[in-house]
Amino acid sequence: MIINFYRLTLLLVFATTVDYRFFAGIPGIPSVTLTEIIAYPMVILYAGRELFETSIVKEEILLKYRNNRILFWYFLWAALAAIVASVFRSEPEVLKVFKNLLPSLMVYYFVSTYCNNVNRVKNLIRTYLFGIFINLMLGLSQYLTDWPRPVQMNDIVAEKMDIAGNVINRVATGLFNHPNGLAVLLLPAIILIVALLVKNKSDNILRFPIILIYLVLIVFVLKVTYAKGVFAWAIVGIGLLFLPEKFARWRFGLGLITLIAGITGISYFSFQKAITEGGALETIISRMMLWVAALDVIQSSNYIKIFGNGFKAMDVSSIIFADWQYPNAHNGILNQIIFYGIPAFILYLAMYVKAIKNITDAMLNSQCHLKTECLFIYSALIALFGEYFFEPANDGVVLQSHLFLLYALVQVLSKPMMRVNYECCE
Numbered sequence: 001m002i003i004n005f006y007r008l009t010l011l012l013v014f015a016t017t018v019d020y021r022f023f024a025g026i027p028g029i030p031s032v033t034l035t036e037i038i039a040y041p042m043v044i045l046y047a048g049r050e051l052f053e054t055s056i057v058k059e060e061i062l063l064k065y066r067n068n069r070i071l072f073w074y075f076l077w078a079a080l081a082a083i084v085a086s087v088f089r090s091e092p093e094v095l096k097v098f099k100n101l102l103p104s105l106m107v108y109y110f111v112s113t114y115c116n117n118v119n120r121v122k123n124l125i126r127t128y129l130f131g132i133f134i135n136l137m138l139g140l141s142q143y144l145t146d147w148p149r150p151v152q153m154n155d156i157v158a159e160k161m162d163i164a165g166n167v168i169n170r171v172a173t174g175l176f177n178h179p180n181g182l183a184v185l186l187l188p189a190i191i192l193i194v195a196l197l198v199k200n201k202s203d204n205i206l207r208f209p210i211i212l213i214y215l216v217l218i219v220f221v222l223k224v225t226y227a228k229g230v231f232a233w234a235i236v237g238i239g240l241l242f243l244p245e246k247f248a249r250w251r252f253g254l255g256l257i258t259l260i261a262g263i264t265g266i267s268y269f270s271f272q273k274a275i276t277e278g279g280a281l282e283t284i285i286s287r288m289m290l291w292v293a294a295l296d297v298i299q300s301s302n303y304i305k306i307f308g309n310g311f312k313a314m315d316v317s318s319i320i321f322a323d324w325q326y327p328n329a330h331n332g333i334l335n336q337i338i339f340y341g342i343p344a345f346i347l348y349l350a351m352y353v354k355a356i357k358n359i360t361d362a363m364l365n366s367q368c369h370l371k372t373e374c375l376f377i378y379s380a381l382i383a384l385f386g387e388y389f390f391e392p393a394n395d396g397v398v399l400q401s402h403l404f405l406l407y408a409l410v411q412v413l414s415k416p417m418m419r420v421n422y423e424c425c426e
Helices: 005-017 034-051 056-067 069-088 093-114 118-145 155-159 179-198 207-223 228-241 245-277 279-300 302-307 311-322 335-340 342-364 368-388 398-413 416-425
Strands: none
Touching: 005 034, 005 093, 005 118, 005 398, 034 056, 034 093, 056 069, 056 093, 069 093, 069 302, 069 335, 069 342, 093 311, 093 335, 093 398, 118 179, 118 207, 118 398, 179 207, 179 228, 179 368, 179 398, 207 228, 228 245, 228 368, 245 279, 245 342, 245 368, 279 302, 279 311, 279 335, 302 335, 302 342, 335 342, 342 368, 342 398, 368 398
16 A cells, blocks of 8 residues: 555645644543644654665655754754653653644654655645635634634633723634634734735736635734734734845845844833733733743753753742743743753754744745745744744644744755756746
């Protein structure tokens, strides 16, 4: 029997867009997501190839390691942190969060291995957009009819406000327990749709109106998540799509400057508005207090500095500093230390900077059609990482897997042979 790993990879990508956690909240039964249900059998089948194709699997793994050592070191350190906490401290919390992280490695590996030519990348993007479309339909239905809600909403959603500071009555959450999760999921998608609409020319007269309708739909659903931070980062990401070509050689530096300036500016603006006017932006104060609590936890323990596992300490510190018991920093970047320690944090940042450098280099050496995909990934990485600073997006399977999906596409589009294939096929 021939196993088509390319089609399985597309199925895996689709699963990450419509992920659902089975057995959640049932005592004594470990929950499992749709992504995990597909990813782990894929790994078993892939490993089984070694029985029939001697050394092929080992060679492919070694090649992937050489292409992105930092990424593999990051996962190895996170695994070590989980093992140390479980075996030597009898604290399984890190193992649980590592379980949510591990599918991201599988997404990265299979996408970078099997979506390695023009048509396959395009099919992956179509698969991704189809999965996002299902989320849009679900979110639209939830806003209009308050049904269906496959995942029970978090109680805190009842306190969520719109931009004017009014408590909302109905909100789109998709397959998440909070609308912010759905909004972060939609963030790269809205940047991709704008990139396809304005940057990628086509003779197909049906293509433009379809993409335009998709854009209107995604803007509306994003609006009814009332996720103010995502609005801001969507504007930043879309703005980067229109960076003048004369700045092409400086995209790497400009991207990092934009990221830092965006985080600083949004934090300062939100804080000032919160203390002077109150309202919807008051949540930034709680976030900042959680960041302070996280820094207090980190500096108080050498073990946490090295191996993370600061969840119990965060429960205590968050009450003291934020008057709100929360197990992490509510910050996907700081959480790297809380979860896995400073070494993982450093590797996480290095992995990100490497991806930005690789995708900007690819844009300098590509033709217009390839540049559309590269521009999307570049802009999405800046926007997504910025939003991660304000949301615990690494606490779960779906959102962090999409970051590694982008990393996989960076790896694919950075290959010289891939650029040749694009130029020949367009």
